[in-house]
Amino acid sequence: MITIHAIGGYSQIGKNMTAVQWKDEIVILDCGFWMEKVISFENGSASELELSELYRLGIVADDKEFRRKYGNMVKAIIPSHAHLDHVGAIPAMASNYRGAPVIGTPFTIEVLNSLMKDKGKKIKNKLVKLNAGSSYQVSKNILVEFVYATHSTLQTVMIALHTPDGIVLYANDWKFDEYPSLGRRTDYDALRKLTPVKVLISDTTRIGRESKTHSESIVKDMLRDVLLWTENKENLVLITTYASHIARVNMIVDFAHEMKRQPLVLGRSLANYIDAAENCGLVDISGKAKVCGWKHQIVKELKRAMKNRGNYLLIVTGNQGEPNAVLSRMATHEFPFEFRKDDQVIFCSEVIPAPINMANRAYIEKNLKNQSVRIFKDIHVSGHASREDHRDLINILKPKHYVPTHGGINKIAKAVELAMEMGYDLGKNVHILQDGQKLEIK
Numbered sequence: 001m002i003t004i005h006a007i008g009g010y011s012q013i014g015k016n017m018t019a020v021q022w023k024d025e026i027v028i029l030d031c032g033f034w035m036e037k038v039i040s041f042e043n044g045s046a047s048e049l050e051l052s053e054l055y056r057l058g059i060v061a062d063d064k065e066f067r068r069k070y071g072n073m074v075k076a077i078i079p080s081h082a083h084l085d086h087v088g089a090i091p092a093m094a095s096n097y098r099g100a101p102v103i104g105t106p107f108t109i110e111v112l113n114s115l116m117k118d119k120g121k122k123i124k125n126k127l128v129k130l131n132a133g134s135s136y137q138v139s140k141n142i143l144v145e146f147v148y149a150t151h152s153t154l155q156t157v158m159i160a161l162h163t164p165d166g167i168v169l170y171a172n173d174w175k176f177d178e179y180p181s182l183g184r185r186t187d188y189d190a191l192r193k194l195t196p197v198k199v200l201i202s203d204t205t206r207i208g209r210e211s212k213t214h215s216e217s218i219v220k221d222m223l224r225d226v227l228l229w230t231e232n233k234e235n236l237v238l239i240t241t242y243a244s245h246i247a248r249v250n251m252i253v254d255f256a257h258e259m260k261r262q263p264l265v266l267g268r269s270l271a272n273y274i275d276a277a278e279n280c281g282l283v284d285i286s287g288k289a290k291v292c293g294w295k296h297q298i299v300k301e302l303k304r305a306m307k308n309r310g311n312y313l314l315i316v317t318g319n320q321g322e323p324n325a326v327l328s329r330m331a332t333h334e335f336p337f338e339f340r341k342d343d344q345v346i347f348c349s350e351v352i353p354a355p356i357n358m359a360n361r362a363y364i365e366k367n368l369k370n371q372s373v374r375i376f377k378d379i380h381v382s383g384h385a386s387r388e389d390h391r392d393l394i395n396i397l398k399p400k401h402y403v404p405t406h407g408g409i410n411k412i413a414k415a416v417e418l419a420m421e422m423g424y425d426l427g428k429n430v431h432i433l434q435d436g437q438k439l440e441i442k
């Protein structure tokens with residue numbers, strides 16, 4: 001019998017944490033933050049909080065009951081990729097599962113290392129780097145296989161747990177991108193070889209979109225239009241995007257050189273993710289751009305950029321309008337910087353639809369407009385699968401059971417609707433779980 005413990009990520013988009021049990025062997029998949037709460041309460045500095053505070057603020061999944069009953073059976077903690085809603089809670093929570101190694105792709109482990117280095121924290125658990133396409137025996141009866149998947153950060157994997165009762169495939173954040181700007185396509189061959197898949201646990205973030213999610217290469221075309229074909233020769237050009245989206249940052253740096261501008265990458269989290277990617281030999285951004293993570297460096301470079309606006313392309317943190325990020329500090333003059341009429345600010349992102357983000361973004365956009373800045377929004381495609389991608393994944397795997405995750409009840413209901421359309425029965429082989437519930441599959 002396989003038991004799925006829904007610890008977090010089933011009642012909201014965030015604090016992902018699922019445990020899969022076979023007899024007395026358990027593997028925890030993901031251990032992340034609820035980003036909406038991180039931004040609301042702590043302006044992004046949640047990594048410094050004690051665990052009791054993280055529980056109180058609802059930033060991490062409530063695993064107390066699970067840990068009390070099953071904690072000593074946990075054989076490994078396995079994050080699927082390096083986004084904070086999947087790995088953010090590991091520095092605070094992993095040491096409660098003593099003896100369980102944290103197993104991730106090299107980039108994911110490097111990001112974890114940089115999170116801890118930055119905050120002066122250390123976890124006692126052993127860190128194990130496992131490449132996509134490789135397997136690892138975590139316990140007597142559970143073998144872990146990493147299947148490469150495209151997403152919006154590097155070295156994302158779908159996690160296949162091979163148990164004596166079949167395979168559990170955990171696909172929490174993925175898309176099918178046939179033309180990724182860095183890295184390869186999702187490993188379809190490996191997916192087709194997974195048989196029999198007993199349970200599919202899959203991300204529902206974007207399942208409401210009746211389409212296929214477009215490729216990251218579309219963003220390249222959008223950026224080319226904006227960067228090369230607008231009147232911007234004398235103006236400052238600034239792009240803000242997700243710090244973890246290294247493929248996109250790399251692409252923007254290359255555009256800067258095409259425009260004969262010097263790329264300046266400014267912001268702590270950008271510097272950290274770049275550092276992690278370079279430690280794995282995945283990119284050489286600091287060889288092509290000036291990367292500054294600390295305030296004094298950022299201020300110095302901004303002063304330089306202000307004098308020769310047409311010579312630079314700035315890549316900065318703050319695409320959601322976060323008050324502590326570089327863009328907000330520039331716009332509000334907290335950093336000694338003045339925007340000029342017709343300077344360009346390009347949002348290479350979409351607003352993540354939480355009230356705090358919408359408020360922060362509205363504030364920053366108004367602020368920029370008051371300074372007569374030209375704004376370009378939504379230069380972005382998502383890293384999450386749409387409804388028709390989900391249909392394809394289910395058709396490839398033909399799982400006996402389907403458990404949608406990573407969404408509130410509305411998103412999960414959309415996934416159930418799709419599954420029922422494909423012949424699944426609610427409660428029989430497609431299941432609605434909420435945080436704190438468990439599902440036994442005989």
Ligand SMILES: [Zn+2]
Pocket residue numbers: 081083151152173
């Ligand atoms: Zn993700």
